[in-house]
Amino acid sequence: xxxxxxSQTLALEIEKRTKINVFGCYQCGKCSAGCVFSYLMDTxxxxxxxxxxxxxxxxxxSSNTFWGCGACVTCSFRCPREIDxxxxxxxxxxxxxxxxxxxxxxxxxxVPIFNEIFMNNIIGNEHVNEFLLGANFNLKSLKFFKDIxxxxxxxxxxxxxxxxxxxxxxxxxxxxxxxxNNGI
Amino acid sequence: MRIGVFxxxxxxxISGVVDVVKLAESISHYPGVVISKENKYMCSDPGQxxxxxxxxxxxxxxxxxxxxxxxxxxxxxxxxxxxxGLNPYMLEIANIREQCSWVHSDNPELATKKAExxxxxxxxxxxxxxxxxxxxxxxxxxxxxxxxxxxxxQSALDIANAGYHVTLVERTPSIGGRMAQLDKTFPTLxxxxxxxxxxMVEANRHHLIKILTYSxxxxxxxxxxxxxxxxxxxxxSVEMKKCTGCGMCQSKCPVKVxxxxxxxxxxxxxxxxxxxxxxxxIPVIDRANCRYFLEKKCGVCKKVCPSDAIDYDQEDTIxxxxxxxxxxxxxxxxxxxxxxxEYGYGKLKNVITSIQYERLVNSSxxxxxxxxxxxxxxxxxxxxxxxxxxxxxxxxxxxxxSKVCCMYTAKHALLLKEHVPxxxxxxxxxxxxxxxxxxxxxxxxxxxxxRVKYIRGRVSKIFEEGDNLIVRGFDTxxxxxxxxxxxxxxxxxxxxxxxxxxxxxxMLNISLDANHFVGELHPKLAPVExxxxxxxxxxxxxxxxxxPESVAMAxxxxxxxxxxxxxxxxxxxxxxxxVNTSICTGCLNCKNICxxxxxxxxxxxxxxxxxxxxxxxxxTICRGCGTCVASCPSQCINLKGVSNEQILAAIEAL
Ligand SMILES: Cc1cc2nc3c(=O)[nH]c(=O)nc-3n(C[C@H](O)[C@H](O)[C@H](O)COP(=O)(O)OP(=O)(O)OC[C@H]3O[C@@H](n4cnc5c(N)ncnc54)[C@H](O)[C@@H]3O)c2cc1C
Ligand code: SF4
Ligand code: SF4
Ligand code: SF4
Ligand code: SF4
Numbered sequence: 001x002x003x004x005x006x007s008q009t010l011a012l013e014i015e016k017r018t019k020i021n022v023f024g025c026y027q028c029g030k031c032s033a034g035c036v037f038s039y040l041m042d043t044x045x046x047x048x049x050x051x052x053x054x055x056x057x058x059x060x061x062s063s064n065t066f067w068g069c070g071a072c073v074t075c076s077f078r079c080p081r082e083i084d085x086x087x088x089x090x091x092x093x094x095x096x097x098x099x100x101x102x103x104x105x106x107x108x109x110x111v112p113i114f115n116e117i118f119m120n121n122i123i124g125n126e127h128v129n130e131f132l133l134g135a136n137f138n139l140k141s142l143k144f145f146k147d148i149x150x151x152x153x154x155x156x157x158x159x160x161x162x163x164x165x166x167x168x169x170x171x172x173x174x175x176x177x178x179x180x181n182n183g184i
Numbered sequence: 185m186r187i188g189v190f191x192x193x194x195x196x197x198i199s200g201v202v203d204v205v206k207l208a209e210s211i212s213h214y215p216g217v218v219i220s221k222e223n224k225y226m227c228s229d230p231g232q233x234x235x236x237x238x239x240x241x242x243x244x245x246x247x248x249x250x251x252x253x254x255x256x257x258x259x260x261x262x263x264x265x266x267x268x269g270l271n272p273y274m275l276e277i278a279n280i281r282e283q284c285s286w287v288h289s290d291n292p293e294l295a296t297k298k299a300e301x302x303x304x305x306x307x308x309x310x311x312x313x314x315x316x317x318x319x320x321x322x323x324x325x326x327x328x329x330x331x332x333x334x335x336x337x338q339s340a341l342d343i344a345n346a347g348y349h350v351t352l353v354e355r356t357p358s359i360g361g362r363m364a365q366l367d368k369t370f371p372t373l374x375x376x377x378x379x380x381x382x383x384m385v386e387a388n389r390h391h392l393i394k395i396l397t398y399s400x401x402x403x404x405x406x407x408x409x410x411x412x413x414x415x416x417x418x419x420x421s422v423e424m425k426k427c428t429g430c431g432m433c434q435s436k437c438p439v440k441v442x443x444x445x446x447x448x449x450x451x452x453x454x455x456x457x458x459x460x461x462x463x464x465x466i467p468v469i470d471r472a473n474c475r476y477f478l479e480k481k482c483g484v485c486k487k488v489c490p491s492d493a494i495d496y497d498q499e500d501t502i503x504x505x506x507x508x509x510x511x512x513x514x515x516x517x518x519x520x521x522x523x524x525x526e527y528g529y530g531k532l533k534n535v536i537t538s539i540q541y542e543r544l545v546n547s548s549x550x551x552x553x554x555x556x557x558x559x560x561x562x563x564x565x566x567x568x569x570x571x572x573x574x575x576x577x578x579x580x581x582x583x584x585x586s587k588v589c590c591m592y593t594a595k596h597a598l599l600l601k602e603h604v605p606x607x608x609x610x611x612x613x614x615x616x617x618x619x620x621x622x623x624x625x626x627x628x629x630x631x632x633x634x635r636v637k638y639i640r641g642r643v644s645k646i647f648e649e650g651d652n653l654i655v656r657g658f659d660t661x662x663x664x665x666x667x668x669x670x671x672x673x674x675x676x677x678x679x680x681x682x683x684x685x686x687x688x689x690x691m692l693n694i695s696l697d698a699n700h701f702v703g704e705l706h707p708k709l710a711p712v713e714x715x716x717x718x719x720x721x722x723x724x725x726x727x728x729x730x731x732p733e734s735v736a737m738a739x740x741x742x743x744x745x746x747x748x749x750x751x752x753x754x755x756x757x758x759x760x761x762x763v764n765t766s767i768c769t770g771c772l773n774c775k776n777i778c779x780x781x782x783x784x785x786x787x788x789x790x791x792x793x794x795x796x797x798x799x800x801x802x803x804t805i806c807r808g809c810g811t812c813v814a815s816c817p818s819q820c821i822n823l824k825g826v827s828n829e830q831i832l833a834a835i836e837a838l
Binding site: 027030044046078 | 572579580641643644645657658663
């Protein structure tokens, strides 16, 4: 229940990071209508916009919108108010990661785990190593035997040997630069 | 020279910041000032009486009022001087409210100092004030109405019924406009043609209304009271006096092209009347498509015409006439939805526009009132109506609401249910805007009685699957995604300005608003007037308007013409520019720069008998903008009432 008025801390934070004014959204729902992943989300894109407008911070940060989003940019492209919806979604993800807020909905709970391992993998190795990725993911998501039957296939294709490490400094730099409003 | 200065408190608007009592005291010692007083409200009767008694008592010959902007009360104080037998232009206003107290409320001391400066400057100007007189201009008591939709027709009727001549110029072959295309009208559902055609006929028969169809205004010059207008009557290739409207020609003409009136849903001939009740009931030959004009062949219409009315050699007629007022009633165009890639770029066969739907449901329309889909002629059983297409969309450069589509969409869904009772109607909307009289009740009826499904969410995609259409939407109220199959999709395309509005505005020398509609002089207090005196607005050329509003505006615009015609004469503004011919070198910079084309050249004889060219100001056209003054290299053109010497004196007084 909203009792004590509505402030705009989350909206201001997003505006500071992206220069996007979420109050331009008039809740037409076109973003959600065009989003092919909205069926996965507990909070479809237009509703996330609404939560931000109402400054319902916890609900917004613990939504799974940004874990279901496939970054196809349809929402931003079709928004009649010319709001870059995807960028807002990504920024909320950044904030959720920074503040270590967990999804309240269990259905996509593995996605953030995957995201973290994937990003660390890239930062550490320059490119993705399928074996490390898979092993880590299975450990952290407590699905120890998931996809284990694929191991021989990967082995045959020589996907399991760790590749030569390149300079990871540049990669780190790029990732640092993307932090804050790109969902990292 | 005996100057009186009167300083206004404006309640506390001025005196709350500026120390007016101290100011009155210090100003009274200023050279030339005989008396200086302050009052709570100078514009009130006591305030004006203060001026009157001071003028009499001290024998003042000119005054300064320090108050609000001259826009508000300059005329009040001029009238006050006129009552006293003084020339009304022996007045200067020092604006110490908008330009001082309101903007400097944080620093009363400096504000008082600035107010004193402003008053000193006004005193300096009033020293050089000259008596000015207005000249009288006669009024041509005839009205021009451009555009023959319901608004133009109504304006013409209202003016003519008051006893004045009206010329109604319509671009297409018939008057009637959009309303002639509509089926039933919200919220009362009366048949559009049934209520419009009597008006069309009345206008046609009115002895004071001259209707020029297939005609366009080409040039406008002059000013309120006497606009000089050039009208081109395009050749119809049919002699209006001979033609009886029998229609033989159009039944025999071999050429078929898309009918504009039926929005491409039917064919018309090269010689055609746009619709059966057209006024005048006389066809035109569309020369761009006629085989006689394209290939010098055919000539069938001429052969079959029983009245020998066809005239292939007829030429355009150019009319030059004078009018006292001009009413613009050019209406609107509709948004072209091919701009929406997600709705199929205008290429999906069974996606039609709202105006096409009006023709489909019309029992005298191309399908006889059967709501069938273009692809296969099957009756539509499941129809999606999509609102705000090309409205409220910044991406399309159309941020405004088209105002009429929420209502006509409700009407369209209702008409579907009336025509095909077992059909399903879905309306995809963002908000329902139903603020007119009985409008909300109408929408309720559509929802409750006709069970039309309203889905709150903008559609994101329409695509074909076979002949059917899949609409991808979202119900934002329930949070459900929607992907549904429809037989037919109707887009409520937005109301947009006439596509030629820019060139039209240039021709009339008027401004357009930010969305390129013919904007009004003042959004609240002058909604049917333009910034050019004598030009008025009627109907949806100003902004999207439904029929009741268009008709109301039409009456309002007519009253503006009538109150102009009721005057004996117009007085011209005396604060206009004047040329000192003794020093004018005839460079004519001023002539080229004047935005109103008020300056011409003139030959004069010098004292030694030599002839030379100088600039001459047309007093009735000049608006006193002062552009010419700034452009004159020899400083010989001057604005009366704001002369160069007055401005210099004001600067020196600082
Ligand atoms: C699909 C649809 C359904 C609608 N349904 C309803 C309804 O049910 N009820 C309702 O109240 N309203 C309805 N409306 C709104 C209604 O159509 C308008 O309110 C009405 O037509 C406005 O009349 P108008 O005379 O201002 O403009 P128009 O009808 O557009 O007439 C303008 C006329 O000026 C002419 N013209 C344009 N430029 C020039 C020029 N330069 N020189 C000479 N002539 C020119 C045009 O040819 C035209 O004949 C509907 C609108 C649409 C699009
Ligand atoms: S499409 Fe744009 S305006 Fe519409 S709900 Fe989404 S963010 Fe808001
Ligand atoms: S970018 Fe994300 S939220 Fe936007 S439409 Fe694509 S998947 Fe949906
Ligand atoms: S001359 Fe032209 S208008 Fe006449 S019948 Fe032939 S094609 Fe039609
Ligand atoms: S009237 Fe209704 S449908 Fe038309 S633009 Fe406005 S909100 Fe959209």
